[in-house]
Amino acid sequence: MARFDREDEAAAWAEAIRSRRLPGVLDAVACFETVAVFADPDAVDPGALPERLLAIASPIGQGPIGPRTHRVPVLYDGKDLDEASRALGIEPGDLVRLHCEAVFVVRAIGFLPGFPYLGGLPEALTGLPRRQPPRTRVPAGSVAIAGSQSCIYPAESPGGWHLLGRTPLVIADLSSGFFPMVAGDLVRFEPIGPDRFDALRGLRLGEPDRGGDLIPLR
Amino acid sequence: MTERDELATSGLTVLHPGAWTTVQDLGRLGLRSRGVPPGGAFDSQSHELANALAGNPPGAATLELVLLGGKFRADGPLAVALAGAPMPARVLSGSGSRTVLPPIGFGLLPGDVLELGGLPSGARTYLAVRGGWRTPIVSGSRSSERPLREGERIPALPSSSPIRRPRPCLLAIPGQEGLPIRIIEGPDAELLVDRDWHQNPFVVSSESDRMGLRLDGPPIQVRTPPDRPSIPVLPGGIQVSGGRPILLGVAAGTMGGYPLVAVVASADLPRLAQARPRDVLRFAPISLAEARRLDRESRRARRGILLRLEAAVGGAGTLADPERRPPGSGPSAEGEPSDRNRPCRGREDG
Numbered sequence: 001m002a003r004f005d006r007e008d009e010a011a012a013w014a015e016a017i018r019s020r021r022l023p024g025v026l027d028a029v030a031c032f033e034t035v036a037v038f039a040d041p042d043a044v045d046p047g048a049l050p051e052r053l054l055a056i057a058s059p060i061g062q063g064p065i066g067p068r069t070h071r072v073p074v075l076y077d078g079k080d081l082d083e084a085s086r087a088l089g090i091e092p093g094d095l096v097r098l099h100c101e102a103v104f105v106v107r108a109i110g111f112l113p114g115f116p117y118l119g120g121l122p123e124a125l126t127g128l129p130r131r132q133p134p135r136t137r138v139p140a141g142s143v144a145i146a147g148s149q150s151c152i153y154p155a156e157s158p159g160g161w162h163l164l165g166r167t168p169l170v171i172a173d174l175s176s177g178f179f180p181m182v183a184g185d186l187v188r189f190e191p192i193g194p195d196r197f198d199a200l201r202g203l204r205l206g207e208p209d210r211g212g213d214l215i216p217l218r
Numbered sequence: 219m220t221e222r223d224e225l226a227t228s229g230l231t232v233l234h235p236g237a238w239t240t241v242q243d244l245g246r247l248g249l250r251s252r253g254v255p256p257g258g259a260f261d262s263q264s265h266e267l268a269n270a271l272a273g274n275p276p277g278a279a280t281l282e283l284v285l286l287g288g289k290f291r292a293d294g295p296l297a298v299a300l301a302g303a304p305m306p307a308r309v310l311s312g313s314g315s316r317t318v319l320p321p322i323g324f325g326l327l328p329g330d331v332l333e334l335g336g337l338p339s340g341a342r343t344y345l346a347v348r349g350g351w352r353t354p355i356v357s358g359s360r361s362s363e364r365p366l367r368e369g370e371r372i373p374a375l376p377s378s379s380p381i382r383r384p385r386p387c388l389l390a391i392p393g394q395e396g397l398p399i400r401i402i403e404g405p406d407a408e409l410l411v412d413r414d415w416h417q418n419p420f421v422v423s424s425e426s427d428r429m430g431l432r433l434d435g436p437p438i439q440v441r442t443p444p445d446r447p448s449i450p451v452l453p454g455g456i457q458v459s460g461g462r463p464i465l466l467g468v469a470a471g472t473m474g475g476y477p478l479v480a481v482v483a484s485a486d487l488p489r490l491a492q493a494r495p496r497d498v499l500r501f502a503p504i505s506l507a508e509a510r511r512l513d514r515e516s517r518r519a520r521r522g523i524l525l526r527l528e529a530a531v532g533g534a535g536t537l538a539d540p541e542r543r544p545p546g547s548g549p550s551a552e553g554e555p556s557d558r559n560r561p562c563r564g565r566e567d568g
Contacts, residue, residue: 001405001450014251027250031473032447034405038250041484041513108448109253110473172252177357179252 001036004058007107007119010035011184013058020056025049030183031108032117067105069186070205072152072171074100074143075197078163080131084145087128096191098122099164104150104187114154114172114179118187121150134160141166143189152187168192168201180205221375225352228294229373235366236288236334238427241351242344243279246359250472256453257361260428260468261342261491263520264302268346270527271299271323271384278350279360281372283343285494287334290345292326293371297348297379299323303340303492308333323531325379341494348377363428363469384527398502399486402509404456405449406477411439416480416501420463424495428469431493437461440477448475454482454490465490483509485516 004010007030014030017037024044029036037053039046076096085092104118111117126148135158138144142153144161151161154172172179181187192200232239242265245258259265259282266276287305300307300320307318310331318324320343326332337343352373353360366372401416420435440458450473451457455466457476465482466474467490482490483504493499504512 003405018251027248029250029450029472031450034447034449036250036450036452038247038452040247041510042517047507047510108473109251110448110471111253112471113249113252113254115253174254175356177249179249179254182251 001034002054004033004035006060007033008105008184009058009060011106011182012060013056015182015184016056016059017053022052031110067184067186069103069188070181072143072167072169072187072189072205073192073196073200074165074167074189075192075194076165077194078142078144078165080144080162081164084128084162084164088125090124095125095164098125099145099150100189100191102150102188104189106181106183106185106187107149108183109179109181112153112155112157113174114181116152116171116181116185116187118150118152119148121145121148128162130160131162132160134158138163139166141168141171143167166197168197168199168203169207170202170204173204178204224294224375225373228296228376229351229371230290230296230332230347231293232288232366232368232370232372233291233331234289235368235370236283237286238284239288239366240282240364240428241279241353241360241362241366241372242282243350243360244277245361245468246357249357250450253472254357255469255472257359257363257428257469259344259361259491261302261344261488263488263516264342264491265344265346266520266524267321267527268299268301268344269350270524270531271301271321272297272346272348273323273379273531274346274348274350276524278346279353280347281345281351281366283334283345285341286336287343287345288366289334290332290372292328292330292332294328294374294376295378296326296374297323297377298326298332299346300334300343301346302343303337305337305343306335308335321384323379337494339494340492342491347374348379349375384530398500399490400483400504400509400512401456401480401501402483402504402506404478404480406440406479409440409442409477410458410479411441415463416503419498419500422493422495422497422499426493426495428467430467430470431465431490433463433465433499435463438463438479440479442477446475448473449478451478452481454484454487456480456482467491483512485509485512 010033011030014028014035017028024040026038026040039049081092085095102120102122104120106116107119108117125145128146130146138153138157138159140156142163143165144151144163146161152171242259245256246254265280268280269276269278300322308315415438418436420433423432423434425432438458438461451466453466453468455478457464457478459476
């Protein structure tokens with residue numbers, strides 16, 4: 001396990017380790033500023049691993065590609081939109097605009113398979129405590145905020161975040177091993193209406209939709 | 219008949235699902251960075267043993283039976299095996315009933331009912347079938363956290379085998395009951411106010427499952443900084459929440475916010491899986507180097523057992539086989555270890 005001063009360094013280091021596919025290294029998990037590397041002791045000497053791993057630089061800002069950006073369409077009809085707006089002292093329309101203007105970064109994936117913790121919530125939208133008690137059922141695709149973060153529920157689950165809306169896209173699916181997001185990726189939300197929601201419903205994040213457009217759009 | 223046709227009709231039907239029976243293999247690897255816990259058999263050692271007795275590789279799916287086994291009907295001839303905690307088991311067939319004692323491999327005929335009782339000690343027993351239980355593979359694994367339901371059918375290909383019970387020497391793992399659980403310092407050990415917390419015994423609470431074991435004991439004080447970000451966690455991790463330790467299980471989430479003060483040595487994870495509510499656990503701190511040594515030793519010992527069993531199951535004769543018992547050896551429950559005191563040749567100590 002290694003701790004970094006910066007979350008983007010942690011995420012980039014984990015990505016660098018995963019991309020090398022070192023023999024015996026099963027996974028590198030970035031979670032905020034910490035990275036845990038899991039290895040198979042039958043395939044690699046765990047005592048020799050830290051030195052080899054630490055020799056891998058955290059390629060922050062290097063490399064030809066940079067972080068992936070996921071564009072996530074959202075129908076902002078969430079149950080908590082009005083209440084959250086009141087609590088934040090802004091208009092619902094401004095809440096949606098600010099949420100869509102922000103560039104979020106995936107700080108960690110956890111809680112549920114494929115559940116992204118998104119940093120970069122605009123200051124005006126921060127400070128909402130989690131709901132007490134949490135909802136017992138939050139629908140799949142719900143986009144929500146709490147504290148200084150946003151999130152997307154990949155599957156129906158209990159949850160205490162404030163629901164702003166829903167994405168029609170599948171953002172993770174255990175049955176098919178579909179997990180497009182990883183710590184360090186960027187996420188932008190795009191407002192859509194009910195018709196577009198219905199047209200995109202059930203498509204996977206990044207998959208071409210029926211009109212031939214690509215999601216991400218543009 | 220194709221394999222698919224056979225799987226549609228052959229297997230086990232759940233007459234009573236037991237307390238918490240799930241299908242397990244060695245779990246999902248490589249998806250932790252996507253938030254997917256590894257899952258898999260909690261006591262992977264007993265899971266491997268059951269598989270070896272059924273003639274399977276370690277990764278075949280078994281049923282993980284917790285505390286109370288349940289009742290299952292064979293819908294075809296099945297070569298099955300039980301290993302792990304000593305669950306009382308009976309096979310009810312048209313001609314009567316017979317007792318089987320784990321660890322054992324034995325055969326079920328179509329219509330036979332396998333009745334698995336409550337565990338007198340330990341928490342987990344594994345039921346393997348030759349070829350493995352053939353439930354759907356999800357992201358590379360059949361491991362599921364959903365307990366079996368009454369009426370459900372668990373597919374398996376038809377197979378048959380004589381009753382085979384390994385000589386105890388084939389399974390020799392140094393006795394560890396009552397020994398403390400060995401732990402190493404966790405990444406948050408410096409947050410402990412009381413560094414000697416592990417000198418107290420703790421009692422396994424009833425709020426324990428594959429996600430984790432909650433322990434009761436003297437409160438453990440930790441300094442928890444506000445807004446502390448979560449960190450990656452792992453099976454065997456020991457978190458402190460509300461002054462109580464939580465021992466994380468194989469189905470625990472991949473990250474957690476409670477201080478991760480210690481980690482159970484991986485060699486002792488199978489024993490953790492056998493801890494049941496009201497058991498008393500003691501802990502002994504060891505160094506990382508010692509934990510790695512224990513891990514190497516235990517993996518070597520496990521490999522040795524599997525190789526010996528493989529040889530025995532593959533080449534007949536090495537396993538005690540009641541059907542080959544000479545006449546006059548007396549009445550005996552099938553699988554009773556009548557050869558327990560016989561010397562074992564070729565015993566290894568690794």
